[in-house]
Structure formats: C-alpha cells, structure tokens
Amino acid sequence: MKNVGEARETPTGAPQEELATGERSTRNRVARSILDHGPSTVAELAGRLRLTQAAVRRHLDALVADDVVEAREQRVYGARTRGRPAKVFALTDCGRDAFDQSYDALAVDALRWIARQEGGEQAVAAFARARIADQAKAYRSAVESAAPDERTEALARALSADGYAAAARSAPLPQQGEQLCQHHCPVAHVAEQFPQLCEAETEFFAELLGTHVQRLATIAHGDGVCTTFIPAASKKPPPPEFSNATRNASASKAGRNPA
Known part of the structure; x- marks a missing residue:
C-alpha cells in the first residue's frame, strides 16, 4: 500500500523524520484495518489496533482530510434499534486506490471493446x-x-x-x-x-x-x-464443475443494490 497522509504536527524537540514515519505507519494501519474489516467505528479501530480512541480520531481526521476515508452513518440491516446509528469510517475510492488497484482503465477499455463486438x-x-x-x-x-x-x-x-x-x-x-x-x-x-x-x-x-x-x-x-x-439450508456438497445449471440463482439482481 502507498503511504496515506503525512504528519501534520511535530512536537518540539522530537526528531521530525522519525515522527513523520511513525505517523504514516500508524495511519496506514488504520486504513488497512478498515480495508480488512469494513466500515468501522472509532471504538472498533481502537480495540483492534490497541490505540486510544483519541489517537484513532486524530489519525482518522488526517485520513479524512486526505480523502482516504469518509465518515458515514452505519447501515442497519433488519429492524433498527433505538438511538442514532453509530458513525463509521469507510474507505473512499481514493483510499481503495492506495491499495494497489491498477489496470482499471485498461480493463474497462477491453470490456467496452468486447461489448461492441457481436x-x-x-x-x-x-x-x-x-x-x-x-x-x-x-x-x-x-x-x-x-x-x-x-x-x-x-x-x-x-x-x-x-x-x-x-x-x-x-x-x-x-x-x-x-x-x-x-x-x-x-x-x-x-x-x-x-x-x-x-x-x-x-x-x-x-x-x-x-x-x-x-x-x-x-x-x-x-x-x-x-x-x-x-x-442455513446450505448443506449440499458442491457440484463437480462450474456450469450453466444454476445460473438462474439470484443472478437477475446480483451485483446490483436491491430496490
């Protein structure tokens, strides 16, 4: 992953290069944790990374400023509980790009070409x-x-x-x-x-x-x-090969948000 964000303040008397490197390393860990676990609250990130919530908020503020992560309301599937949904932090497209996504333009061009063919x-x-x-x-x-x-x-x-x-x-x-x-x-x-x-x-x-x-x-x-x-009924053994047999299973809306 590319380094995300830069250290914004350096305490007086501390080695600037060392502190900047440490800041970037921790910031990368925060972004990587969101990648690995999905949109996360400050408390969840603090628990996973063994940091204080104050430290996590500081790194998140920097990541938000760099357009690496964004704050959003936590999505709730099923019945809502009382109270406001927790705020979670998710990677932006820019943040995902930092994790070595490449060749997107080439792939899109190739698929557009295929779509234009017979x-x-x-x-x-x-x-x-x-x-x-x-x-x-x-x-x-x-x-x-x-x-x-x-x-x-x-x-x-x-x-x-x-x-x-x-x-x-x-x-x-x-x-x-x-x-x-x-x-x-x-x-x-x-x-x-x-x-x-x-x-x-x-x-x-x-x-x-x-x-x-x-x-x-x-x-x-x-x-x-x-x-x-x-x-839960998924107890059958997998079939021997990928074929046309079950392509009607949820395919009509797969990859699209439900209405």
Missing part, C-alpha cells in the same frame, strides 16, 4: 463467467475439503488469499443463515460499469455452495462491503 452484453457476461471459472479450482478445493457447516468460512479464506479481505459471519438472525462479506474488491471500479462481473461471481458462489444465494450489497455500487446472504 454478442454485446452477452459476450461481456460470457467473459465474466470464464474469468471466475479460471479462479474456481482453488475455491472449489477449499470448499470441498471443509465440513458442510464450515464451507462459507472456507470460501472466505480462499477469497482472502486472492485479496478480497473476506470473512464469514452469522446473519442478523443466525438461524436463517450466514453472510459472506468481502471488504475489498480488486475490480470494483470496473464492476461499477460492468455488473456482469458481480453477477458471475454470485452465480459461482451459488453453484459452489449448492444453494440459492442473495447478493445484498456491493462495493461497486457504493456500499462499504460486498455482502452475500447464504441460507
């Missing part, structure tokens, strides 16, 4: 499916080797190895299922213009886990985290 949007969708199929071997191996109730977690670990900073967690009502949360998307800027990438990924998750899944949110469409709901 087949148009269907050709883009076919490319998206072929792309995820090329990545399928490692994901399938991870899921197949896991116990039925640990498959979502196994998939999250495999996705994290590819840079998606993924995690599995219980849904708001645990008896209903789980949520697969991807806190980073290396192709988010491209997916903004070509949602077929998100749709193909969702189709693949459904096929791999052997159940209907539902994409609740995506980074490409302005959410802090890509969130996929996986119902």
